[in-house]
Amino acid sequence: MQRRLIERYESRTPESKRLFDAARKVIPGGVEGSMKHYSPYPLTFSRASGALLQDADGHEYVDYLLSFGALMLGHGHPAVVEAARRVFADYGTSAFGLASPVEVQLAEVVHELYPSVEELRFTNSGLEATLLAVRLGIAASGRDVVAKFEGHYHGGHEQVLLSVSPDPRRAGPAARPSPVPASLGLPEYFAEHTVVLPFNDYDACEAILIAERDRVGVVVMEPMEAGYVPADPVFLRRLRDLTARLGMVLVFDEVKTGFRVRLGGAQEYYGVQADLTALGKILGGGLPIGAVGGRREILELASPLRTGGAVFHSGTFNGNPLSVCAGLATLKILRGPGVFDGVLQATERLRERIEELGQAAGFAVRTVGVGAVFDVLFTEGDVTDYRSRSAADKERRLTLDFLLMERGIFSKPLNRFSLSTVHTGEILARTEEAFAQSFTELREMEAAR
Ligand SMILES: Cc1ncc(COP(=O)(O)O)c(C=O)c1O
Structure with a gap:
């Protein structure tokens, strides 16, 4: 400049x-x-x-x-300020560490707006949400390679910190992009266990996913690339069908698009449902939050009530009443x-x-x-x-x-x-x-x- x-x-x-x-x-x-x-x-x-x-x-x-x-x-916003004030007035604290009465209310609101979200877990950030989504997807599919799209950002954890904004000259052919680490300090394992897909190119995605069908268990994507580049509706629908056919868990990362593209996110706009959805940002009304929701049988893998082991997920501030009540106040206004x-x-x-x-x-x-x-x-x-x-x-x-x-x-x-x-x-x-x-x-x- x-x-x-x-x-x-x-x-x-x-x-x-x-x-x-x-x-x-x-x-x-x-x-x-x-x-x-x-x-x-x-x-x-x-x-x-x-x-x-x-x-x-x-x-x-x-x-x-x-x-x-x-x-x-x-x-x-006065409603958010009042919600935060009321948390201290009503509960005397910002965090119990265990459950409070309000997280269920926010989970129910999300379920109403995102019908694909039958159950959900709160996290503290969008990053944690996509991290848990990937772990759930690997557990559910039994395959440990993740397919992500070139140019899509899902927060800074190892499994998705590849090909976020690569130099196109170093990123391989457009129809078969190669994984490019987006950070120093990424163990080789992650490039070896990540397949990169080209957005809006169904034929290329189909060829890659069919070739990798025995390895790929999870396909994670922003349904609007970078939060704003729309998916072609036919591309999205066909990808939905293909992943279902190949037994891959489809994750929509709606951390950016959720409550912003439509109240019900890109999935409402397209009428296409993912197996898992990651949310964040607006959901916390300006306080830190994230959430992973989706099909009950996948989410239930994280239930400590499960016999025979579970997907681990925990966090000191998960579902804390300050974030949850700010989110409830925000969504109430947005639904007016x-x-x-x-x-x-x-x-x-x-x-x-x-x-x-x-x-x-x-x-x-x-x-x-x-x-x-x-x-x-x-x-x-x-x-x-x-x-x-x-x-x-x-x-x-x-x-x-x-x-x-x-x-x-x-x-x-x-x-x-x-x-x-x-x-x-x-x-x-x-x-x-x-x-x-x-x-x-x-x-x-x-x-x-
Ligand atoms: C699509 C998407 N996924 C995940 C994240 C990570 O969310 P957070 O910054 O809350 O960890 C972001 C953040 O911008 C995002 O845009």
Whole structure:
């Protein structure tokens, strides 16, 4: 990106830089996770309210990161604050360690919204949810190789930390991708026990899965790649049938798409049911949570009541009342008449405006997504999988993101845009104005080169 824009960023955000430098002394890279970094240093935020964020230097932003999509009611929604307060008022604690009366209620709500979820277990994160889903799938199928899709992210555990964002030149043929480790420190075992599939290419998936039918027990996927690239409905249905025929457990990782694409996730949108579903993010109403649910006979493998051994799963904070009650409060609001549809309509309208404004400034730009999430891609080609996604112009998008930040719009550079119930009226108008100005400046910068 242009040096001038970086300098403008640095001169606007000295306090974020100071806090980043201090953090780097005690925290690797100054961040609590690989995905929380961007160059030259990420903003530090000190306050948030509704749809707005404030950084450590006092600048205000409309938040489209929304804690990586977790905050469907925006920041500090009164119903969530009240739910958290009531947990202490009613129970006198944030955690019993064992059961509380409320986790069953949230399990029942999830079951109503996701009929494929006959039983479920809560975890503390999406990562833990997909980890348990894979373990259950291996136990249920009796086969220990996992098939995952190129470019799909399921949290940072070994079995799925392959081919998350590989360099396409190092990732083998498009129809037969090879597993590329996404981290140092991954034992060879995992590349040897992972098969990588190409999204939206049914014939290639069928050929790979039939060839590997004696080894692969679990197929895990984001039903919308990266949370926003739709599966072709026929592809998804045929994959569902194929995995059933081959005795493979199909896992939909709906940590991103759950309660965001539709209230009932991508599976509601497509009318296709997985054997197991991983959930997280919005389910906890802004507090840490995850869940794995699905077919009863698979979930029952984790029951300690089972004779002859069980799938191990436990966690100090699993089902803690703070996360569960924040989740219940959030879902109650989202299920209110017109509420979720309102977010869908706002997203639709914003996407149209962004495309109009970008095209008016002369860019081949498109928004891709379903429901209350989308990405902005500078590309002329169709976006259907990891490789077509990778062909979009990232440099231009990065520049746009820094121009938007200067005008008070934040999604984290190169990240998706998520909306919430509080992204309405003035917030959207402000966003459109910022996009209009940013596209214009982007055009001028490119013309001046
Ligand atoms: C599809 C998907 N699965 C799993 C995860 C991991 O969830 P968590 O960050 O809560 O561990 C994420 C996180 O972004 C995700 O997007």
